[in-house]
Amino acid sequence: MSKILYYTVISLWLLIFVFILNSGDIAKKPWSHDDDFVLYATMLQKDITREDFRKASHDLEQLKKAWSKIVSRIQYSVEKEEINAIYVNLARLTAHIKNEDKKQALVEIEEMWNHWHHLNQ
Known part of the structure; x- marks a missing residue:
């Protein structure tokens, strides 16, 4: 009985590690409004296209904050x-x-969009 328990625990640990190492696509999706990288990057792109650099500066700061939250989630699953x-x-x-x-x-x-789309590939 103890061998079965031992192999079950080892198998569960391996499954957990495999899940963590392959969770990049799930982890990079926004979990709240504060970490919506795609939203802030899109807003930033529109601001720059309209040459509204004051608003672009604000959106860039929001994008940096979102990125810092995402990095902590994806650091083990992407290159x-x-x-x-x-x-x-x-x-x-x-x-x-x-x-x-x-x-x-x-x-x-x-x-940046190119790198974003290739994070977990």
Whole structure:
């Protein structure tokens, strides 16, 4: 009986680890309004397209807050390079929005979308 219990516990632990390591798609979805990365990124893209850099700066800060909440959930299930790439995109976006450079900001957003869609692949 103890062998059955032992193998059952080991199997459950392995299943839990497999679930955690493959949960990137589930974990990157918003759990509240504060961590809706897609919403804030879309709003930011619209702000930059309209050249409303004041609102874009505010939405960028909201996007950074959302990203920091998401990273803690996905850090074990996605590649570190993709996470770092989005951090780099956010840093570049900050500079482009401060300089009110519409073209470069839109390029950064497109690259960020690419990294976002490839987080768990």
